[in-house]
Amino acid sequence: MRIGVLGTGMVGKAIATRLGSLGHDVCMGSRTADNAEATVWAAESGGRHGTFADAAAFGELAFNCTAGAVSLDVLAAAGAESLDGKILVDVSNPLDFSAGMPPSLTVCNTDSLGEQIQRSFPGVRVVKALNTMNCHVMVDPARVPGEHDVFVCGNDSDAKQQVSGVLESFGWPAGRIVDLGGIEAARGTEMYLPLWLTLLGALGTPDFNVRIVR
Amino acid sequence: MRIGVLGTGMVGKAIATRLGSLGHDVCMGSRTADNAEATVWAAESGGRHGTFADAAAFGELAFNCTAGAVSLDVLAAAGAESLDGKILVDVSNPLDFSAGMPPSLTVCNTDSLGEQIQRSFPGVRVVKALNTMNCHVMVDPARVPGEHDVFVCGNDSDAKQQVSGVLESFGWPAGRIVDLGGIEAARGTEMYLPLWLTLLGALGTPDFNVRIVR
Numbered sequence: 001m002r003i004g005v006l007g008t009g010m011v012g013k014a015i016a017t018r019l020g021s022l023g024h025d026v027c028m029g030s031r032t033a034d035n036a037e038a039t040v041w042a043a044e045s046g047g048r049h050g051t052f053a054d055a056a057a058f059g060e061l062a063f064n065c066t067a068g069a070v071s072l073d074v075l076a077a078a079g080a081e082s083l084d085g086k087i088l089v090d091v092s093n094p095l096d097f098s099a100g101m102p103p104s105l106t107v108c109n110t111d112s113l114g115e116q117i118q119r120s121f122p123g124v125r126v127v128k129a130l131n132t133m134n135c136h137v138m139v140d141p142a143r144v145p146g147e148h149d150v151f152v153c154g155n156d157s158d159a160k161q162q163v164s165g166v167l168e169s170f171g172w173p174a175g176r177i178v179d180l181g182g183i184e185a186a187r188g189t190e191m192y193l194p195l196w197l198t199l200l201g202a203l204g205t206p207d208f209n210v211r212i213v214r
Numbered sequence: 215m216r217i218g219v220l221g222t223g224m225v226g227k228a229i230a231t232r233l234g235s236l237g238h239d240v241c242m243g244s245r246t247a248d249n250a251e252a253t254v255w256a257a258e259s260g261g262r263h264g265t266f267a268d269a270a271a272f273g274e275l276a277f278n279c280t281a282g283a284v285s286l287d288v289l290a291a292a293g294a295e296s297l298d299g300k301i302l303v304d305v306s307n308p309l310d311f312s313a314g315m316p317p318s319l320t321v322c323n324t325d326s327l328g329e330q331i332q333r334s335f336p337g338v339r340v341v342k343a344l345n346t347m348n349c350h351v352m353v354d355p356a357r358v359p360g361e362h363d364v365f366v367c368g369n370d371s372d373a374k375q376q377v378s379g380v381l382e383s384f385g386w387p388a389g390r391i392v393d394l395g396g397i398e399a400a401r402g403t404e405m406y407l408p409l410w411l412t413l414l415g416a417l418g419t420p421d422f423n424v425r426i427v428r
Contacts, residue, residue: 104323104324105323108322108323108405109318109319109322109323109408110318144427144428145427146427147427148427178413178416179416180412180413180416181412181415181416185412185416187408187412188408188409188410188411188412188413189409191322191405191406191408191409192405192406192409194323194401194402194405195402195403195405195406196402197402198394198395198399198401198402199392199394199402199426201395202392202393202394202395202399203426203428205428207428208426208427208428209426209427209428210424210425210426210427211424211425211427212413212417212422212423212424213358213359213360213361213362213422213423213424213425214358214417214419214421214422214423
């Protein structure tokens with residue numbers, strides 16, 4: 001499948017590299033067509049790179065792996081016309097590091113970044129997923145031994161099903177992909193981040209995840 | 215041990231009943247000395263009941279099981295002088311139901327109710343615990359099969375250790391009591407509530423909990 005990955009940070013690289021290794025044709029998008037990180041990634045992986053608009057137009061499906069604080073701007077730069085009708089997997093978290101550590105959230109409680117993206121781009125089929133763990137666990141759940149869960153939410157059932165297929169190809173067992181409902185459930189997964197960050201400090205490793213036990 | 219339980223709702227009753235069954239001398243506190251729920255509970259359990267101030271003064275340790283939106287007022291009514299130097303286990307969540315379902319939080323992101331309580335009552339040894347699950351799971355973790363976790367946080371290590379002892383008496387294995395650090399970690403456990411509420415809807419049962427897998 002042709003997939004656009006928006007963002008050249010740790011998350012974007014981890015997702016793009018994994019997708020490439022699974023045989024997908026991946027284009028990594030960034031603010032400028034000659035971004036150094038994207039150029040090196042493309043040379044090393046045999047993938048493509050370009051602007052956010054290039055990556056969005058190229059992909060049949062796209063991943064938003066940009067910093068949450070700039071995601072709406074990035075998606076505006078990518079262009080609604082490049083994304084309309086496509087699935088956008090929103091992996092981002094609206095973390096605000098401007099006041100130092102720990103970060104706060106730029107939006108929470110009565111709204112979420114996932115909802116903001118869906119409202120701003122009503123033609124895009126937004127699926128929030130993978131934002132509750134470290135990027136290396138996202139693409140290789142076996143890094144954390146035993147069973148643990150990944151959450152998906154969004155308003156389009158078919159889109160969630162297609163994204164679940166991608167997650168299964170990453171190694172997530174179908175039974176550990178938890179459908180939380182509509183995109184408003186993004187509030188819960190984004191507001192989990194302060195607990196995740198606290199656990200990161202308490203456990204001293206990013207190689208952990210939650211399992212829902214019932 | 216003499217224990218005061220502030221609050222006569224589902225959480226207060228579950229905690230007070232469990233403490234009584236473990237042999238503790240429990241006083242359930244409410245706004246008025248003749249509260250009907252507390253009177254019935256005391257008659258059925260052989261416990262005591264009284265005002266918030268009565269329960270706080272009676273207990274060597276106290277549980278805040280009141281609705282988070284009124285907890286600061288309740289603790290003011292209980293009186294700092296009745297609580298000073300004592301451990302207060304804060305089980306509450308700052309849920310705001312005034313705009314209907316789902317509730318939002320009255321405080322989050324850059325502050326938490328646990329921190330507000332500790333700041334308002336600096337002489338009290340506040341330990342936030344148990345607020346990430348249904349009250350029946352709090353006092354009987356075996357209700358959810360398998361291993362799952364309870365979080366504690368607070369600024370006083372000795373207080374956290376004593377509270378962990380109470381949690382062990384409820385049935386929590388020592389290895390599943392996760393110390394998150396200082397009281398500021400209450401932000402994470404309180405902001406987990408939107409995800410908990412979403413999971414409640416998605417799973418259709420309150421008998422679940424999270425396990426940190428690593």
